[in-house]
Amino acid sequence: MNIKEAAERTGLPAKTIRYYETIGLIAPARQDNGYRDYSDTDTHTLAFLGRARSLGFSIEDCRALLALYDDRARSSAEVREIALGHLARIETKIAELEAMRDTLGGLVEACHGDARPDCPILADLASEKR
Amino acid sequence: MNIKEAAERTGLPAKTIRYYETIGLIAPARQDNGYRDYSDTDTHTLAFLGRARSLGFSIEDCRALLALYDDRARSSAEVREIALGHLARIETKIAELEAMRDTLGGLVEACHGDARPDCPILADLASEKR
DNA sequence: CTTGACCTTCCAGTCACTGGAATCCCTATG
């Protein structure tokens, strides 16, 4: 099938699919006219990538996961380790964002938000300490 | 003062301070030898930027906040609007990450993580639906 | 006079795409 159908089936933009090819995540066959020719296996791989990316795995994680997926001798421990590492990064990021949210939320609440110029948000950003 | 001292005072890397200059966030004086010369006002601005960035504001938000900070005729409502927009983006991001964490956490828990190859994580990534 | 720390500019790379230009291919219609 052509790239457009592969895109529709996987939900990935055609641009992204081509990009995945340039970085070696997939290697579809070519038709006589030079068009890419995606097999069901290819779309399966692309969908796998789409789901892994939607869980926030990096491209390199995806590459590793794909290799493990194709490796019948894999241990589930290897997969789990990648997932755990990613989970830790997610938790860290969430904690960072929550800290931002809490600080910023407090400032927004303290700011009356009217026509007057005095503003606790700017005052906090300008303050020496913290 | 030279860039190194400005960096130490503000906690920002010298590279970042130079970068902020190239994008027009700050414009320190120059000494005769061409070295940048930071005033106390400059380091104050840099510290402001550092705190705004640490709250996750984008560079463009920072630029706007700085302009408002310098504008005596500002309304706190303008500041608050920027902060609210940013807060909304943070909340969205947190929700996305929490969804990832929940899904991934469930999969990690379901995976025994030993030498055997069968793995619910890979099974989920490879599954047709979801 | 040399060493070493500091400063300068400029170029390239990061991550994962995304947009756009120029060009080619295929099918259908007038």
Add this chain to the structure above:
DNA sequence: CATAGGGATTCCAGTGACTGGAAGGTCAAG
């Protein structure tokens, strides 16, 4: 048969916010 459209190709450049590194200039100490 010419042409219009929709799709395909490649390649280049840009995103955000830095960060690393190269090549070279400046300054104070020993």
